[in-house]
Amino acid sequence: MASSSSAPFVVVEHTTSEQCFTNLCYCCPDDLNQFAVSPRRGPPWPFTIIQKKKKKLYLALLNGKNSTEDEKVAKGHISLNPEHCKSLDVSFGDTILLQVFAPPSNGVDVNVLRIMVELLPESSTPTQMIMASTVGREFIKTFYHQVFTEYHRVLFAYKGSSYACSVVEISLGENEESESRRSPKQGMIRKRTKVIVEVPPQSLGTLIHGAETFKNIFREGFNMESLEEDLISLGIGGMTSKFAQILQSAFGSRMVPPSLAKRLNLKHVRGMLLYGPPGSGKTLIARSICKLLNTKEPLIINGPDVLNAFQGVSEGKIRSLFKAANEDENRYGAKSDLHVIIFDEIDSIAKKRGVAMGQYHMDDRLVNQLLTMIDGMKVLNNIFIIATTNRKELIDEALLREGRIELHVKLEYPDERGRLQILDINTRNMRQAFVLDEDVNLQDIACMTDGCSGSALASLVTRAHSYAVVQAGERGLMKPVKKDVKVTMNHFLRAIEDIKSRLQESGLEPSSFRMEKEEMILQQFSSSNLTEVLHIQQDIARLKKDSAYFQATLASYKEDTVKLEKELETLRCALDHM
Ligand SMILES: Nc1ncnc2c1ncn2[C@@H]1O[C@H](COP(=O)(O)OP(=O)(O)OP(=O)(O)O)[C@@H](O)[C@H]1O
Incomplete structure (x- = not known):
């Protein structure tokens, strides 16, 4: 296909709405002469290449007997329709280059x-x-x-x-x-x-x-503009921008038709790690994402449970988690539903390989199996793994690389606006049942709870409610019914005091301070033995459901790091007997 030299033209709108539907471009008679090729020559008719940077459109200037001259278009201007402008990334008023282009009669046809x-x-x-x-x-x-x-x-x-x-x-x-x-x-x-x-x-x-x-990745009716409302109805507060960021980066490539994604060479993200301090809503987010998506019911795996269940069992258990996705991929290819697998507390099953000893030798096998399933022999495009952890630094780095669990999102504790939303969500039922006294000022409570996690705020509301129930009982109402109970600002103030001192005692609050402290201490230990001690301590704490235990240990190690080595054997024994 031949073309000649180019000339700059200013883009303007078509002068009639009918012109918009012709896929032709129009210019004044003078300019048309410059590009004229005898109309009797066609078909195919002479075309004009319109280009902006590397983008090109081939639009006819003369279309058979219908000339595309338009006296209302000024000299040096060319009229396009808005969709042409989108194709070329230009706006009306921009300058583009025009070239005459006469496709040969044996030009390539679209099949x-x-x-x-x-x-x-x-x-x-x-x-x-x-x-x-x-x-x-x-x-x-x-x-x-x-x-x-x-x-x-x-x-x-x-x-x-x-x-x-x-x-x-x-x-x-x-x-x-x-x-x-x-x-x-x-x-x-x-x-x-x-x-x-x-x-x-x-x-x-x-x-x-x-x-x-193409099956939209989002559930019917979902709209990014009403994301905040959707999240509130799912009981999630203060997370709108984080959630929007997650949806965009995790599912952006799945929002376009598979054929277009293939043409643009878009690679799907197949895994996301949500990490951050306890109670920051990692599990809540992981489970709620699936409620916005068109996916199979998510498989939820709790790390510590998996570890127990897998003792002595083969890696076949891990393979079985991916079985349904594998079958769907084989049967439906790019049209397969998305399968979401949530690994809650993944650090307990995917610790760094080569560090673990004792009964933890199986960790290495589990990590290897996970790696194989995510991007081994056969790459599944229809899986999305959501892993959550408080301890990102414990996870085997190979799992967190590109093509695997590659998207890492850090969750923080909510700011004042977020706290207000969480409080509002958690008091919704009370308000609807007229249990919440008018003197309760959620804005003031949000202000007073700086550094509190989402989970601390949720339990704050429960606590305030129990104070109200107890007080109603003390007033002689042995079996207080809903209408007898009024949760007042005083109940909330007591609950705030309570929660703050409880969290301080357990070392869980102030929130971010605790994580920073743990991270700082962990960084100080570089020897594999010391790191292992901490891993074991953490697991004992988890099995005992006592995070204060881990906190206390960390604190004592800070004082006396030598005792780490001595305790290693004792700890292994303790764990074996639990
Ligand atoms: N942003 C939030 N909006 C509303 N509720 C929240 C939010 N964050 C946490 N919560 C409340 O805290 C509870 C616990 O949160 P979740 O289990 O998701 O935290 P987590 O980060 O996974 O904690 P952990 O690391 O201890 O497992 C939730 O069930 C919910 O009641």
Whole structure:
């Protein structure tokens, strides 16, 4: 296909709305002469390449007997429709380069054209169902003998409704290989071109019969703009921007049709690590994400439970977690549902290899098996692993690399606005039951609870409520019913005092301080033996459900690091006997 030298033109809007649906560009008669090739020559008609940076569109300036001259367009200007502008990333007023381009009669034809069809927001909805095959035929009739590129977008009118169509995929059949070096991929629409119509889910799917839809990763009705409301209804407060960031980075590639993702070479994220201090909502987020997504019911695995259940059992248990995803991938390929596997407290089963000893030798085997399942012989694209931990530094680094659990999101304790939302969520039932006294000022409580975790706030509300119930009992109401109980600001103040001193005693609060302290102490121990002692201590604490125990140990080690070595054997024995 030949082309000549280029000239700069200013992009303007079409002068009539009809022009928008022709996929042609228009200029004044003078400029048209500059590009004129005898209209009697065609078809195929002379085209104009319009390019901006590396992007190109091939639009006809002369289309058979219909000249594309428009006296209302000023000299040096060229009119395009808004979809052309999107294809080229230009705005009206920008300058672009124009080239004459006359496709030879043996130009490359489009074999299959896959288009995404969306109803324009201002257009009237079709009144009756239409067939995708009919839309395809009309598309060919309208754009017959026009050249399309990979990212070409056009406006298309059919039966009184207007659509924006974007090219998702162009297949050139037997010319595919010889033309593969041409960028962008381009070809001419012919009568034999097959048009495959795709529609976004939840829109035209019910109106264009037979159109292909891709299954949206988000549940029906989900909308990023109402994310905060959705999260509140799921009982999550103060997390809107973190959640938006997670959804975007974890599922961005799954928001587009698989064919487009393939063309753009988008790689799916297959795993995410949520880490942060206890009670910061890691488990809550991991489980809630699935409520927004179109996924299979998530498999939830609690690290310590797995460790116990797997004692003496083969790595086959880990393999079994991935079995359903494997079968689905084999059967449905890119159209398989997404399988989410949540590993809560993953640090207990995926510790750094080579460090563990004693009965922990099996950790290495579990980590190896996990690695194999995530990106081993067969890469599953339909899995998404969510791992949670308080102790990121304990996890085997190989698991956290690209292509594995590669997205790492740190959760913090909520700020004042977040605390207010969490308090509001947790007092919702009380308000609805008229149990919450009018003097309760949640804003003041949010202010007083700086450094409290989401879980501390949840238990604060429960505690205030129990004080109210006890007080109602003391007033002689042996069996206080709901209407007798009023939770007042005083109950909350007592609960705040309570919670603060309890958390201080257990060393769990102030929140971030504790984590920083632990991290600091862990960093001081570089020898593998010392690290192992701490791992074992942590596991004993977990089995005893007593995090204060681990805190106390850490604190004492800070005083006397020598005793670490001595305690190693004692600890192993203790753990063996638990
Ligand atoms: N952002 C939040 N909004 C509402 N509630 C929260 C939030 N964060 C925590 N909570 C409350 O705290 C409880 C415990 O949170 P979760 O178990 O998710 O924390 P975690 O970070 O996984 O803690 P751990 O590390 O101890 O397992 C939740 O069930 C919920 O009641």
